Amino acid sequence: MDTPERPPKKIVKREYRRQPRLPRNFNINLPEDALDRIISFLPVKIGMRTSILSTRFQHSWKNSRILDFDQREMERSIFIKEVDRVFDLHFGPIIQTFRLNFIQIGVESYAQKWIEKSVEKKVEEVELNFLDAAVQFELSPEFFNIESLRMVKLNHCAVDLPPLLKGSTFLKTLVLKGTAQVSAAFIETISKHCRSLEVLEITRCRGFSKLKILAENHKNFKVFKIGDCYDVADIEIVSPTLRSFHYHGKLILINISMAYQLEDVLFILSPTRQYIQFPLARGFLSDIVHVTVLTTTAVFIEEATTNAFSDMNLVMRNLRELQLFMQGSKFCNIYDLTCVLTNCPNLEKLFxxxxxxxxxxxxxxxxxxxxxxxxxxxxxIKLRLIKIKGFKHQHHEMEMVKCLLQAATSLETLILVTAKSYRATARTLNLGTLESIPHSWKSSPNAEIKMYHADRSRIDPTHRAKTWFR
Structure with a gap:
């Protein structure tokens, strides 16, 4: 039997839009000084690469405002020669940014020389990362008398103040990390003297037990972060303009005064076997009761929040977003969670x-x-989004989901992301499905329930992680 012939395929002509091409003799018709100025705002590495494109760019990199050097990319001797060469050939009047990643072993004089040359050219942003944690680079006390400084980030640097602090008037950002000995007087003086200060970050620093941030006369101080500073036991903050406070460490005495604009708090407590003092947690909670975004741990919730809410009648009326990290908790149960939510009547997002x-x-x-x-x-009535990560379909977790679905009368979305260790079991037992959650639990008929074995929701809290540092 003959097979029927197939009809010929219809040929469809596709129209392609031709992309405009630049003529071969295309040239940038800009004045020489304009080109030099554009290239000067590029990092020096990129600026040096442009020198091979045209003879016009051969010396433009020598005017670069951004000097960024990383010793991890080459041997030390070659690195030192390269940095020296850049500084020797640099003829620009200004160095805006000087960034140095350096393994400092017996070469302090080189680093000090490069800093001095940057200072001569009115450097505004200085970032020094000394990668050898065993040796602290001793920064000259006169460094903080530099008037041009706007941003300073120091990693593993020994810092001190000059006898008479006259500079740093326009300093906006100060980040100290890994400083073995930094005095409380240093931080207090900087926070009080630098009236333009906006951001102060202290991480893994030692040498102080009591810390005072006195910024009552500042107009722009907005962010204070302190993490893993385990010598500190008492922090006092006075700032009417503070908007963001981040803390990571053990529970200590924290007193925040005049923080009328404070709206964003990340408060992560390290797990401990010691008895946590309720008054410390309650006092801090009363200072942040008006914030709109709060990220904290269940350790803080179980030890203080429920007692503070019941004993002190604290209600977080402004809170719109709450994120809880449950890891490290000892006794927290689902009733503790409901006690927290009861006192957050305007909560919109729960993570x-x-x-x-x-x-x-x-x-x-x-x-x-x-x-x-x-x-x-x-x-x-205001809760519209709930996202639970590490979900395992345990009995108490299901009870929590049921309670939240029944209470959230205006809920729009519930997102459940299963735990990594549970995903294989969930697939085998067919538990990782929406069928395990009855629709009768929902008090909001339009609420959408989504379940993922890997987080693909693209919906994240304000603080994506417990820490902001490595």
């Missing part, structure tokens, strides 16, 4: 990171909190 944590279901839960949780019936 919970389980990260291997399982809610406590022991004797105290059975005897005291279980009945109270079953009676919980407080609507959360």
């Amino acid at each position: 919970i990171d389980m990260n291997g944590f399982s809610f406590e279901g022991g004797h105290y839960w059975v005897e005291h909190h279980k009945q109270l949780f079953e009676l919980y019936n407080v609507p959360m």
